[in-house]
Amino acid sequence: MTSMLKNMRRLLFTDDKTEPLLKLTKRDKPIKRFTERELIQLESQVGAKIFGKLPEGVRRREFFNLDLNTWIWHEEVVDEKGEIKEQTTKYEVQPRGILKIQPNYKYSYLEGAELHNFVLAVKNYYEQVSKRIYNQDPTTGKPI
């Protein structure tokens, strides 16, 4: 994973924009152009690691920013019977707060500790993807 990120960073970002074209070889050629979806998938892998090691029974976890106003938390849990249960929670950013939307029409605005934890996770996500995927200093926005 780390090497993949490093590779991607190297392919996506060139510190020296005046680098002669002849220096680019087939080896340096990006495998393909990255789409927004692919970048979100990469971010999601970083986002999943914000919360540490997966707890027992949790098979897969994703946390990512879908668009300006939407954050997604997705988890796949294996229950005692060995069945996989999926849970997706959508967090919608609204002017009056963060609306949590869960299956079966469960809606609630985040408050208290839950709100603060969510904001901390978002902050961590921003810092991690800035550094690890986009090669930028999260504080200054300048290339690392």
Next chain:
Amino acid sequence: MNSSPFNTSVEAARKDALQAAEQVTPVSSYEGLTDYDVQMGRTQAENEARAKTLSRAATNPNAQGALIQEQASAKEAAAKDAEKWAEAVLHMAMLIEYMRRSAIDNSKKNQENVDLGEKS
């Protein structure tokens, strides 16, 4: 006597009221009363009741009014907190969006450069 549940309820409520009245902080003075009360024609009983209420609110921090005010302030603070954090989250999402767009543009440019390099 009448065994109607309503009567019993009323009787129980009266009992509770009497007990509650006994627990009220004794009123040592009627400083809360002014000439205005007299002018308004409030009776002595009304004045005494009002003084008791004033005294209770002043000495009991859990008085209902204070509690309601406290709850309203907490609610207002929580609402402001939620607005502030929502704005912060939106701001971070905007920065992420910007980085994504730049990465997509850069990868596009890089590929174009590679294509040009290969042609030349």
